[in-house]
Amino acid sequence: MENYIAKTAKSKILYEEAKNHLPYGVSSNYRYFDPYPLYLSRGKGSRVWDVDGNEYIDFNLGFGVLEVGHANEKIIEEVKNAISESSILGFEYSKSIELAKIIKSRFNVDMVRFSSTGTEATMHSIRIARAYTRKKKIIKFEGHYHGSHDQLLVNVNPLRDGIVPASLGVTEESLSNTIVCEWNNLENFEKIVKSSNDIAGVIMEPVAMNMGLIPTNVEFLKGVFELSKEYGFLTIFDETKTGGKMYSGASGYFNVRPDLIILGKAVAGGFPLSVIGGKREVMSVIGPGKTAHGGTFNSNPISVRVSILTLKEILTQNSINYIISLSKELEKGYNDLAEDLDIDLKVSRWGPSGSVFFSDKMPSNYKDFISTDIQRWNTYFYSMLSQGVIPMGGFNEEWTTSIAHTKEDIQIHLEKAEKSLRLAKEKKTDLKLEEAW
Numbered sequence: 001m002e003n004y005i006a007k008t009a010k011s012k013i014l015y016e017e018a019k020n021h022l023p024y025g026v027s028s029n030y031r032y033f034d035p036y037p038l039y040l041s042r043g044k045g046s047r048v049w050d051v052d053g054n055e056y057i058d059f060n061l062g063f064g065v066l067e068v069g070h071a072n073e074k075i076i077e078e079v080k081n082a083i084s085e086s087s088i089l090g091f092e093y094s095k096s097i098e099l100a101k102i103i104k105s106r107f108n109v110d111m112v113r114f115s116s117t118g119t120e121a122t123m124h125s126i127r128i129a130r131a132y133t134r135k136k137k138i139i140k141f142e143g144h145y146h147g148s149h150d151q152l153l154v155n156v157n158p159l160r161d162g163i164v165p166a167s168l169g170v171t172e173e174s175l176s177n178t179i180v181c182e183w184n185n186l187e188n189f190e191k192i193v194k195s196s197n198d199i200a201g202v203i204m205e206p207v208a209m210n211m212g213l214i215p216t217n218v219e220f221l222k223g224v225f226e227l228s229k230e231y232g233f234l235t236i237f238d239e240t241k242t243g244g245k246m247y248s249g250a251s252g253y254f255n256v257r258p259d260l261i262i263l264g265k266a267v268a269g270g271f272p273l274s275v276i277g278g279k280r281e282v283m284s285v286i287g288p289g290k291t292a293h294g295g296t297f298n299s300n301p302i303s304v305r306v307s308i309l310t311l312k313e314i315l316t317q318n319s320i321n322y323i324i325s326l327s328k329e330l331e332k333g334y335n336d337l338a339e340d341l342d343i344d345l346k347v348s349r350w351g352p353s354g355s356v357f358f359s360d361k362m363p364s365n366y367k368d369f370i371s372t373d374i375q376r377w378n379t380y381f382y383s384m385l386s387q388g389v390i391p392m393g394g395f396n397e398e399w400t401t402s403i404a405h406t407k408e409d410i411q412i413h414l415e416k417a418e419k420s421l422r423l424a425k426e427k428k429t430d431l432k433l434e435e436a437w
């Protein structure tokens with residue numbers, strides 16, 4: 001941390017000013033970390049620069065958004081073209097149909113509606129599930145994050161047992177129809193399903209990516225789908241993160257067809273666009289006088305055009321293969337380092353993303369995750385940062401690779417990781433779990 005402080009004097013000065021205007025000096029809680037957040041001024045390719053002029057190789061990529069890399073030339077050109085024909089038209093934008101068709105065929109859904117953020121899309125999806133099934137309860141999993149709307153803002157990162165709202169201001173009433181289940185635990189899920197006949201749906205991150213990256217137990221997933229058919233509730237894949245990471249997202253990867261999927265982040269190449277997609281009979285409940293779905297900025301021309309370009313020409317199967325190959329090198333590199341340095345480290349990877357856990361056991365749920373050694377993680381994180389690599393967003397995030405990253409970037413990452421892991425082995429910070437979020 002001393003090294004971080006020594007390198008980031010201007011970030012500190014900005015923070016001192018910013019905190020008078022923005023709570024904690026930031027526009028999203030997830031951007032704050034101790035002793036003060038990093039203020040960035042620009043990015044290009046795989047690099048970003050902070051206000052002190054420090055250069056970083058960026059593996060956070062806007063929390064998994066920029067698989068196309070920073071300031072991608074093709075996207076810059078498309079934005080210029082799009083904006084010259086207006087940034088918002090109010091009425092439906094003609095090209096939204098083309099984007100809908102691309103998404104339908106790539107993600108195997110019958111119909112889509114566009115929103116702007118993952119938060120909005122998951123919020124709408126649970127209403128749609130209730131409207132379709134005429135039931136009320138939604139099951140979510142502990143440690144999974146679906147954005148910052150009240151009904152799912154529960155047991156995201158709890159520090160005690162029971163139902164724990166993830167924010168002040170979230171009332172018991174708004175959580176009264178939310179049921180929390182342990183991830184990867186079919187027995188627990190089945191028990192919940194059997195305890196109520198009012199379940200409208202289950203929402204999940206098909207690969208959990210907000211408690212590091214936790215591998216999904218395929219048998220568990222299979223069981224969830226079987227139970228949903230047997231008991232008549234909907235499956236909702238929140239693919240805000242996973243959707244852009246494999247060619248057809250997690251539903252394609254696991255070869256399942258959820259009733260609804262949510263896409264966001266990477267699918268619009270760095271612009272705000274999210275998608276609610278699903279089976280025709282379910283999506284058909286949306287409409288005037290039926291189920292609400294709206295948004296002034298929905299399918300705005302810039303986001304739509306950039307998304308078409310991203311999905312058709314940039315995040316092709318070939319480029320996804322490329323970014324996955326880089327991610328595999330990171331995975332191998334970390335595993336080799338763990339062995340060479342004789343350190344308890346578990347490395348998980350799914351597609352272009354992965355995580356390191358300071359533990360002798362690969363976590364399979366949230367409780368496992370919080371028993372990993374967060375103090376060592378913290379030493380590793382600051383050490384990486386002060387050596388010019390943003391390894392991932394926060395301790396509960398994961399790395400993502402982009403088409404702009406090179407093998408050399410991976411090599412540098414691993415060189416810095418060696419030093420950081422050595423340090424973490426020797427030295428823990430005194431970070432408390434409560435302070436980690």
Ligand SMILES: Cc1ncc(COP(=O)(O)O)c(C=O)c1O
Pocket residue numbers: 063116117118119120122145146147148205209210238239240241264265
């Ligand atoms: C799985 C998942 N769902 C939803 C969201 C919320 O998306 P947004 O920040 O675009 O509202 C996130 C954000 O990180 C996420 O990881």
